[in-house]
Amino acid sequence: MAEHAIALVAAAGAETGSNQLVYRDQTLQMEGVCIDTIAGAVPTPFYCYSSDAIRTAYLTLSAALKPIGASVCFAVKANGNLSVLGLLAALGSGMDIVSGGELERAESAGVPASKIIFSGVGKKRSEIASALEVGIHQLNVESEAELDAVIEVAGALGVRAPVALRVNPDVDAGTHAKISTGKKHDKFGISFEDIPALYAKALAAPELDPVGLAVHIGSQILDLSPYRSAYSRIADLVRSLRSQGLPVRRLDLGGGIGIPYDHGSSPDLGEYAKIVGETVGGLDCELTVEPGRWLVGPAGILVAEVLYIKETADRLTAIVDAGMNDLMRPAMYGAVHPVFPLKQVRQGSHTYQIAGPVCESSDIFGTYSDLAPLRSGDRLAFGCAGAYGASMASTYNARDLAAEVLVDGDRFRVIRRRQTTKALLTLEEETEWHGSPSTLR
Structure with missing residues (x-):
């Protein structure tokens, strides 16, 4: 591992990365x-x-997103402690989960199932069933094989599953290779060109309620320009799907906003909100973002x-x-x-x-x-x-x-x-x- 020296802030009362x-x-x-x-x-x-740092971060982000009407779902994988989840839930945050265990944690923290989004490439059928039984807000589906599994489970339960197709936009977030999720060869999401046929298949399945699209391009993103690229591609896809008679009413925009580990500056939230507004804000979709690291x-x-x-x-x-x-x-x-x-x-x-x-x-x-x-x-x-x-x-x-x-x-x-x-x-x-x-x- 390469060495990297960090100069410590030593003055009494100086900024140390958190005002608290x-x-x-x-x-x-x-x-x-x-x-x-x-x-x-x-x-x-x-x-x-x-506690105060978490509250302040959530309220600051919510205020920045309020003009464009985007809601916040905390990425539980960043910190799944029940007290942390409960603190965020009390502020009104939803939760983005990636396992059945995180579903249990979110529910135990008092988060309504109607405010939980289930992401991830490898959901077991038992996990899908648990999510549908409690009335989860949305399942983000990442492959045709997973879509078939959701159809099977929803049919057995006699429910209609709300699904969003996660798009791989083939956008490089410029972050570490191990936390990149939106490039062509990353394991996440469905290829851009495969979305229309799969969306039509979901619409034709009586066991499914295809609600929209999801995208997530990576973690610890400090340069906001990849968001504009990804969200612009998603906006074009929404318009294309609608032109084919395929309704899209929700967009899950993922998370990934980075933090400065070296006393630098965080990305400007106002600029981030502006990018969201200018790319997907005019599509009349329900918008959700899924920050984790930035909040906690x-x-x-x-x-x-x-x-x-x-x-x-x-x-x-x-x-x-x-x-x-x-x-x-x-x-x-x-x-x-x-x-x-x-x-x-x-x-x-x-x-x-x-x-x-x-x-x-x-x-x-x-x-x-x-x-x-x-x-x-x-x-x-x-x-x-x-x-x-x-x-x-x-x-x-x-x-x-x-x-x-x-x-x-x-x-x-x-x-x-x-x-x-x-x-x-x-x-x-x-x-x-x-x-x-x-x-x-």
């Missing part, structure tokens, strides 16, 4: 709570989220403790108690999250490679310049970790799954207890054998 995360009296605070106080009550590593990414941090300082001829390495199992993005995408010491107690400037304890060479968070001298026992916060952090975490190396904490004003609470190895061992207790001894050899 600041230094006061040389200690890092989230809203009105000192992070070190939380670390005294919740063992590291743990995730911590700002800057609201979260991962707190870790420095275990050791390892000094070699060419570098200083700080070994921390969080690893790639806790935050996968650096190992998987080469991503580098900003780092903030919980206390600013020393002067000086050093460059450190920060590494975790996992037995993999890829367990490196990055190389950071302009850090004050670190010592064993110091605590650090990895910023912009509210999205694709806890949701992608694992227990690799038999490490406990980190706890999650929510801050609201001057109070905090644990919203997901640490999942220990002891608890996981109960899932591996001996069960009865099935089959005869001869068939088991």
